[in-house]
Amino acid sequence: MLQIGNIQLPDFPLLLAPMEDVSDPPFRVVCKRNGADLVFTEFISSEGLIRDAIRCRRKLDIYDEERPTGIQLFGGDEERLAMAAKIVDVTQPELLDINFGCPVKGIVAQGAGAGVLRDVDLMVRLTEACVKSTNLPVTVKTRLGWDDASKNIEEVAERLQDVGIKALTIHGRTRCQLYKGEADWSLIAKVKNNPRIHIPVFGNGDINSPQKALEYKNRYGVDGIMIGRAVIGYPWLFREIRHYLDTGELLPAPTVVERVDVCKQQLQKSLQWKGPVAGIYSMRGHYLRYLKGLPGIKEFRTALMTHTEPEAILAVLDDILVRYEGYVMERTPIEMVNYHENCPL
Structure with missing residues (x-):
C-alpha cells in the first residue's frame, strides 16, 4: 500500500487530475466507478473562497462515493492562501493540494498557478503557510519549471518536502511549453530517485494508453500516475490501465x-x-x-x-x-482533449 498522510492507496495509484470545468463531482464519481484511486476537485481560487464566492464554495462539494478526494487551491498570497486552507479544512476532504502548475494566462497574471514557478522562495512560503494552517495532508502539483532555462524541479521538490508536503505530482513540461511537445519524464525520474526524497512522487503528462502507463511506470519508477486530458470522454482508461498492469492484457473497448x-x-x-x-x-x-x-x-x-x-x-x-444493439466498438487511439480551448494560455 502507498500512504499519503493517513490516506492508504493501492500500490501505483491512478489519480484523476484537477481540471477546471471538467473534474466536478459528477465526473469524479464516474471516474471513481471506473477505477480512479484518488480524485481532485477543479482548482479553487483562495481569493474567491475567502470572499464567499458561490462558484468557489460549490467546488468544495464532495460525494461520499468519490472519496478519497483532494481539494485543490491556487493563490499567490501567503496569508490569503492560509485562510483558504482553513476553510477547506472544515469541509473535511482527505487532502489539500496546491496548484503551482496551471498555465492559463489569467491565473499566471495573478502570480498564482504556474506563475509562482518564477519565484521558488515564494512557492516555499506559500506551501509552508498552507501546511501550518490545516490538519489535512498537503500535496503539491507543479511543472518542471517556468521555461527551459529554469527547470528547477529537483530543488523545488526538496524544499517543498522540507516544509511538510506529503506527496508531489509533477507535470513533465514547463509553463512556457503549455501542452505542446512531448512531456519530459526524465526529470520526474530524477526527483523520484533523489535519495533525499521520501514522499510519493507522481508523474503527469501524455499518458493515453495502458501500454504507455506500464512503460512509464517501469522506465521512470514513479509511485503512480495522474491522468487528465486523456480521460475526458474516456473514464474507462483507469480500469484499462489497472487491468493491463495486473494481467498484461488489454480490455476490449467499452460497449x-x-x-x-x-x-x-x-x-x-x-x-x-x-x-x-x-x-x-x-x-x-x-x-x-x-x-x-x-x-x-x-x-x-x-x-x-x-x-x-x-x-x-x-x-x-x-x-x-x-x-446500436449488437454493435461492436473498435479500440481506437485516445485523443487528448484540449479543455483549455476557451481559456487563453
Whole structure:
C-alpha cells in the first residue's frame, strides 16, 4: 500500500487530475466507478473562497462515493492562501493540494498557478503557510519549471518536502511549453530517485494508453500516475490501465451499453448537483465525447444537445441502445482533449 498522510492507496495509484470545468463531482464519481484511486476537485481560487464566492464554495462539494478526494487551491498570497486552507479544512476532504502548475494566462497574471514557478522562495512560503494552517495532508502539483532555462524541479521538490508536503505530482513540461511537445519524464525520474526524497512522487503528462502507463511506470519508477486530458470522454482508461498492469492484457473497448450507462450516470449526478437547468447544459459536451465513433450518431447527438427535459434526454439515450444493439466498438487511439480551448494560455 502507498500512504499519503493517513490516506492508504493501492500500490501505483491512478489519480484523476484537477481540471477546471471538467473534474466536478459528477465526473469524479464516474471516474471513481471506473477505477480512479484518488480524485481532485477543479482548482479553487483562495481569493474567491475567502470572499464567499458561490462558484468557489460549490467546488468544495464532495460525494461520499468519490472519496478519497483532494481539494485543490491556487493563490499567490501567503496569508490569503492560509485562510483558504482553513476553510477547506472544515469541509473535511482527505487532502489539500496546491496548484503551482496551471498555465492559463489569467491565473499566471495573478502570480498564482504556474506563475509562482518564477519565484521558488515564494512557492516555499506559500506551501509552508498552507501546511501550518490545516490538519489535512498537503500535496503539491507543479511543472518542471517556468521555461527551459529554469527547470528547477529537483530543488523545488526538496524544499517543498522540507516544509511538510506529503506527496508531489509533477507535470513533465514547463509553463512556457503549455501542452505542446512531448512531456519530459526524465526529470520526474530524477526527483523520484533523489535519495533525499521520501514522499510519493507522481508523474503527469501524455499518458493515453495502458501500454504507455506500464512503460512509464517501469522506465521512470514513479509511485503512480495522474491522468487528465486523456480521460475526458474516456473514464474507462483507469480500469484499462489497472487491468493491463495486473494481467498484461488489454480490455476490449467499452460497449455501447457502457457508454450510454456512463451518460446516464453522469446526467443523474449533474441534475442532483447543479439542478435541472445547469445540470442538463453542463452535460452536452460530455455526450459528444462519450459517444464519439458511433456511425450515424449525428441525429442522436443533435437531439441530446437540444432537449431541455431529463425525460427526453433519457429517451434519446434509450433509442441509441436500440439503434446500436449488437454493435461492436473498435479500440481506437485516445485523443487528448484540449479543455483549455476557451481559456487563453
